[in-house]
Amino acid sequence: MSSLRLGAKIAAAALLTTTLGAARAADMTFERALNADKEPQNWLLHHKNFQGHRYSQLKDINADTVKNLRLVQMMALGGLASGGRYENGNLEATPIVDDGMMYVPNGWGEVYALDLTSGRKVVTKWKMDPGIDRAWAGDVACCGVNNRGVALWKDKVISISLDGRMFAINRATGEVVWERKIAEPAVGETITAAPLILRDLAITGSAGGEFGIRGWIDATDLNTGKQVWRTYTIPGKGEPGNETWKDGKDRWQHGGASIWVTATYDAQADTFYQGIGNAGPDYDPEYRPGDNKWAASVLAMTPTDGKIKWGFQYTPNDPYDFDEISEHPIIDVNVGGATRKLVTHAARNGFYYSLDAVNGSFVGGRAYVDKLTWSKGLDPKTGKPLEYDPSLDVQPYVVNSHATRANPKGALKCPMTSGGKNWEPAAYNPELNTMYVPSAEGCNMLEGKQQADFVDQGGTAKPRDRFTGGSANYPTNEPIYGGLAALDPVTGETKAKIKLTYPNWSGVLATAGGLVFTGHMDGEITAYDAKTLKEMWSFNVGCGIMAPPITYAINGKQYLAVLSGPHWLRPKPEALKDQAACSMLNVFTL
């Protein structure tokens, strides 16, 4: 072929690609986001819809056909470099899929735009590496090097990085249009949650509850890359809630209450519901007498100005590191003959809660874990732990279930520090009115150590130091395993529950095919019957899964995708002791 003809061919091909590209990649609008469920072929939002259901209407993969699922596409996503305290990055992201293109970050925030349309080889359209100072960011990541996902806005991909930056990326080319430094690793702040995009605002927040931060939620104007508002999750002097820090030493300034999972959003009330992390220092509650609002809580907030409408605190004066950052699915259900909007939460503390979306009042809830010993139950009126005594500055809960200064070694208590349910998302099937809650099951104990004061409060604890007032310990012979529960979403009553070999760090996908999917730390990806939780299909990708499965369709064909890329904070089960790191995208179809 002459070079001239080759040139012409290339030009023609380029033209074709551009036209196709333009036709395909419809801009992501707020309208589309509000109606995400009307595009079942796409996975447009982090939690599938704003309500946080992770439920797909696709049903070609169903109880009859699931046995024919097979692995058809794989792709290595990298991000395995070490940094700070960690020997590699891992994969926890929920990919976004729009019209056959997948947008997904690895643990170090390297964003990939992947063309999946061939149904076979994955074609990388572009990759954007944010160029993180890995030691600097990784040293103040509490629990691994991760990034839970990106979001779409107009013709941009919006991503975040562990070192606290946000990026607007040209969706067609991968070029960074602007970046904004939001969180400051110099004071222990990092970002790992996928941004929540509401109209032209990207909402995110700071992780760092083990490093003496004062948590916040922050909105960026995506048109300008500038801050619109920032709301601290711990109220400042004179603000309501600040009086719940009774120490008189301004402990609220380093009280934790971080953010690291994407909020849910109710369009009707124009309100988002953000889970808020543990109080700090984690295990020395005497350091911070009082209820410590809004640590271990949910906040209902207005997106335009970041105003707090209401809050509900799950574990006042949290002495356990019950970090309630995880999602709060919003459901419209019939309660006693009336349709009500509820905000729900499978909490790290082992209880499931449903709350009135309008005012945060407690509707129902109970334990969903096999063993819950730190409290005897929830007060049916208030939803507070039965032992909670508002007149006390430091809550004992069940005696000796946590460390105290007089008795620094707590007894065995359940659930263990990591939960219960941690960040790994639940799923809600509206047809069956069932909430699927993944869990870690088991117990551990806390060992207190009186926390040194912060340097800016006359002490020796420096920014970026672990600020935990002790430690979470794991006795070797204590069984640690996982669970998958199908719950009544109003009362939390367990309809079905199965034990899993390993604690679940993957999260759940529910589909109209009458199935629920989850991944496991030994690399299994499994489909269960939505009613009975009977296993219907399972495949091993050869490498641990701690990312949520998703489903989408390309040219009318339904696919299931999940990332594998494990990381054990500790303790690592004996059976997986030789498990290696990996970083893979795995795609299945019938």
Place this chain on the structure above:
Amino acid sequence: MGVAFVRGPLRAILTAGVFVSAFSGMAAAQTASSAEDARAIEFGKEIYKTKARCQFCHKWDGSGDQGYGGNALSLRVTQLTPDQVATTVKCGRPATEMPYHDKFAYTDKRCYGMTAADAGDSKPQIGNEFLQAREIDAVVAYLFARVVGKGPATYEDCLDFWGKDTQQCEPMKK
């Protein structure tokens, strides 16, 4: 386990003080052995940093830490001998969060005369990766060359650990 466990480069370091003066005529041999020592120290540092993830619990400078890896003691002020440190790394410390790194620990009585059954609930957790004797020697060599008894870590120590391509040491700059 007796002193026999301390082999190779570590023994070289421990005995260097004596031997260097006694055999000062053997310049060539000495250079070779100090090069080997330097390699062991760097190798040990990498194990401390990444493979065994000691820093996750003890902090990069070995000053001890808290949170998600037990209340880990300071290795800068430890009173243990190199031999005892090696045993601690191999066998972990029963009833604490200090994990073991010898793959066969507690399968026989090599660790504190205890099998897993003897240790029961106090058996330590498994380390992030198992280490061979050569690797344990290197970690111990690193600790005694750079960490144990060295006082609070300095800016230079930080650069040595993290390198110069990161902001990590900025807060320590005087």
